[in-house]
Amino acid sequence: MKTFSSVFAVFLSVAAISYSSSNRAPGRTWINDVTIVSPEKLDHIERGSVLIENDRIVSVERGVERKEGAKKPADANLVSGKGQFLIPGLIDSHVHLASVPGMMFDPAQSKSEMVRKYFKQLPRSYLYYGYTTVVDLAVVDREVLEGFRRAPLHPDLYDCGGSLPIANGYPMSFAPAAMRFKLFPNFIYDSRQASSIPSEYKPQDHTPAASVAAVKSSGGICVKTYFERGFAADRNLPVISPELRAEIRKAATQASLVLMMHANSFEAQKFAVEGDVDVIAHGMWNWGGLDGRTELPAEIRAVLDQIVKKRIGYQATIQVLAGMSLYFDPEYLKMPAIAKVIPAEMLAWFNSAEGKSFKRELERPGFTDRAMLEGYERSVFRRVRQVVAYLAGQDANFLFGTDTPSSPTYGNLPGLNGYLEMQQLQKAGLSLAQILRAATISNARALRIDSQVGTIEPGKMANLILLKESPLESVSAYDSIATIWVHGKAISRESLAAGG
Ligand SMILES: [Zn+2]
Numbered sequence: 001m002k003t004f005s006s007v008f009a010v011f012l013s014v015a016a017i018s019y020s021s022s023n024r025a026p027g028r029t030w031i032n033d034v035t036i037v038s039p040e041k042l043d044h045i046e047r048g049s050v051l052i053e054n055d056r057i058v059s060v061e062r063g064v065e066r067k068e069g070a071k072k073p074a075d076a077n078l079v080s081g082k083g084q085f086l087i088p089g090l091i092d093s094h095v096h097l098a099s100v101p102g103m104m105f106d107p108a109q110s111k112s113e114m115v116r117k118y119f120k121q122l123p124r125s126y127l128y129y130g131y132t133t134v135v136d137l138a139v140v141d142r143e144v145l146e147g148f149r150r151a152p153l154h155p156d157l158y159d160c161g162g163s164l165p166i167a168n169g170y171p172m173s174f175a176p177a178a179m180r181f182k183l184f185p186n187f188i189y190d191s192r193q194a195s196s197i198p199s200e201y202k203p204q205d206h207t208p209a210a211s212v213a214a215v216k217s218s219g220g221i222c223v224k225t226y227f228e229r230g231f232a233a234d235r236n237l238p239v240i241s242p243e244l245r246a247e248i249r250k251a252a253t254q255a256s257l258v259l260m261m262h263a264n265s266f267e268a269q270k271f272a273v274e275g276d277v278d279v280i281a282h283g284m285w286n287w288g289g290l291d292g293r294t295e296l297p298a299e300i301r302a303v304l305d306q307i308v309k310k311r312i313g314y315q316a317t318i319q320v321l322a323g324m325s326l327y328f329d330p331e332y333l334k335m336p337a338i339a340k341v342i343p344a345e346m347l348a349w350f351n352s353a354e355g356k357s358f359k360r361e362l363e364r365p366g367f368t369d370r371a372m373l374e375g376y377e378r379s380v381f382r383r384v385r386q387v388v389a390y391l392a393g394q395d396a397n398f399l400f401g402t403d404t405p406s407s408p409t410y411g412n413l414p415g416l417n418g419y420l421e422m423q424q425l426q427k428a429g430l431s432l433a434q435i436l437r438a439a440t441i442s443n444a445r446a447l448r449i450d451s452q453v454g455t456i457e458p459g460k461m462a463n464l465i466l467l468k469e470s471p472l473e474s475v476s477a478y479d480s481i482a483t484i485w486v487h488g489k490a491i492s493r494e495s496l497a498a499g500g
Pocket residue numbers: 094096137403
């Protein structure tokens with residue numbers, strides 16, 4: 001962590017210098033008479049007060065109004081939280097900042113102005129829905145991440161550096177052969193495919209140890225690899241061997257990096273469990289030969305039991321499926337929330353034929369939109385909900401992650417997608433307490449950033465969300481945000497809306 005925190009410290013001091021002339025330091029803020037809903041104390045919810053000094057929480061007092069009466073600290077800005085609920089800033093541990101909704105790897109040149117406005121709004125849209133920390137799992141364009149960090153208001157951003165696909169495997173297989181090795185410089189060399197790897201790439205530079213070292217030196221906190229044989233036209237992609245999996249595991253442990261694996265099938269999650277990964281980056285919606293079974297098969301339950309027992313972090317990412325099914329939902333683009341998180345011209349483009357081009361890859365001849373929607377419900381949604389319900393029943397280590405956007409869909413928009421994912425998780429059987437823990441303390445612990453964020457405790461970063469409704473009573477509470485504090489700076493929700 002040393003490297004990362006020193007990079008972070010440098011960034012903070014630069015930010016402090018550049019704002020000192022225009023903005024006053026946040027100073028002290030006292031949020032009083034508020035119901036404190038912090039995930040390490042969900043069995044102990046009381047009203048109280050939280051004192052922020054500059055960018056940190058310095059004290060948390062519960063129940064004081066019943067004792068001697070709370071006193072406002074000197075020079076503090078008073079914020080009354082009467083009738084409201086304070087939670088830690090939310091963490092989305094699976095995003096892809098450089099991917100533009102509705103577009104493939106290479107954003108259309110003709111849409112550069114629209115894309116520029118989208119990236120300008122991007123950090124604000126995450127904050128608009130209460131996400132004050134995001135983790136980018138596969139950096140393909142570092143400039144986008146730097147732009148995000150330079151924005152005047154933005155969530156804390158961590159990343160896994162360049163990801164580790166097997167040569168010519170998922171997802172580098174989606175990039176044109178001439179570009180893919182440049183886009184995925186940490187790919188793992190595969191001697192079985194030496195003839196389809198350009199000769200300038202040497203095996204010794206693309207071992208698990210070399211690629212993990214590259215992630216570490218870029219400031220990454222995690223390593224992302226994949227087990228994916230593909231789908232549709234590309235269903236026989238190369239995958240990593242158990243030997244390579246073991247080498248990646250060993251290198252990640254030695255570098256103190258969290259190991260995350262893309263795995264959404266029974267076969268892939270079994271492979272991930274056998275390799276002792278730290279985090280499985282998707283829900284299991286493909287059951288292979290067991291797809292048609294209506295009850296959760298015993299073979300799958302055995303793998304899920306291992307996920308529970310080993311406390312492997314589990315990102316259900318159910319909205320990935322909505323990223324496909326929403327193309328068949330005539331109501332989706334009419335949601336008023338969409339205009340809050342993307343520029344108006346992007347919404348207009350989504351409504352055009354060109355903006356819906358991904359739909360043509362998804363539709364099946366002879367199927368109406370309604371039949372397509374029902375098909376998704378009966379297959380992938382049903383299966384992932386059965387898996388998630390089973391894991392929820394055993395209180396598995398859920399980590400809140402959305403995979404926003406699961407390229408190239410327009411169905412996963414920044415910030416809003418998190419709110420929709422919470423609704424999906426609830427529908428699949430997670431309790432509201434499980435959802436809150438997944439998006440705060442569990443994410444923070446799994447990513448080893450819990451000394452900074454994840455709870456409302458003295459010493460933590462003052463990333464806080466004031467809600468009008470209780471997040472333990474209704475998932476809609478996450479859409480009732482009044483104020484967001486980022487590093488102690490208060491921001492009203494409406495000021496973060498697109499076009500606002
Ligand atoms: Zn992803």
